[in-house]
């Protein structure tokens with residue numbers, strides 16, 4: 563898969579294998595903790611905290627803690643196994659086992675909409691309309707938080723060995739400013755440290771980051787790359803640069 567090629571589709575892992583990779587990634591990285599800090603700053607600035615929507619909620623590592631700040635939580639999650647987990651773990655959530663592009667939420671609006679590491683599964687040419695749909699479901703005064711991997715840094719360099727990750731964040735940023743005004747858009751940058759003690763675990767995480775299961779064909783090359791670029795004393799370490807895009811809706815909209 564190439565992230566920003568319009569017509570290519572992603573061939574995802576089986577739901578159970580994806581769940582295993584995601585769990586390992588979450589256990590091995592500082593990401594969810596640092597994301598919660600950054601997202602928390604934005605939630606604290608909201609005028610109201612009634613309804614929260616998490617698009618592509620995954621393993622719930624962000625959803626569950628963030629949900630504690632809101633009266634009600636809705637998730638859209640197409641992975642059947644993850645949706646099933648939420649039904650058992652959080653029966654009070656409203657759960658849509660569907661894709662964001664397809665789901666029908668009628669006229670429902672939310673104070674906070676989170677979309678963390680999900681846009682890669684949607685062709686880049688459709689990102690603006692995808693965000694437009696989020697904006698349509700945002701309460702006046704509400705915020706959308708979109709988290710994306712940066713096209714700079716160690717993970718991006720790793721990607722560029724095996725595929726292309728040259729997502730045009732500046733263009734997206736410009737498009738959003740033209741659409742919603744520069745007062746409405748904020749951008750933050752932060753770092754995630756991924757650390758494992760075994761090479762096998764870092765290869766699993768590398769395959770997870772690459773998203774498309776077809777990269778399994780390059781597993782030996784990926785293993786050699788990690789061994790030569792990311793071996794540290796007693797383990798393996800790779801830094802991931804991340805971008806948080808915030809979109810505010812003014813009270814009058």
Ligand SMILES: C[S@@+](CC[C@H](N)C(=O)[O-])C[C@H]1O[C@@H](n2cnc3c(N)ncnc32)[C@H](O)[C@@H]1O
Nearest residue numbers: 617618619620621640641661662678679680683
């Ligand atoms: C990398 S995980 C991120 C999980 C979570 N948001 C987080 O940051 O921890 C991506 C999630 O998005 C879901 N997903 C993939 N395509 C999607 C789509 N078109 N609409 C909504 N969710 C999608 C996947 O099933 C997966 O659970």
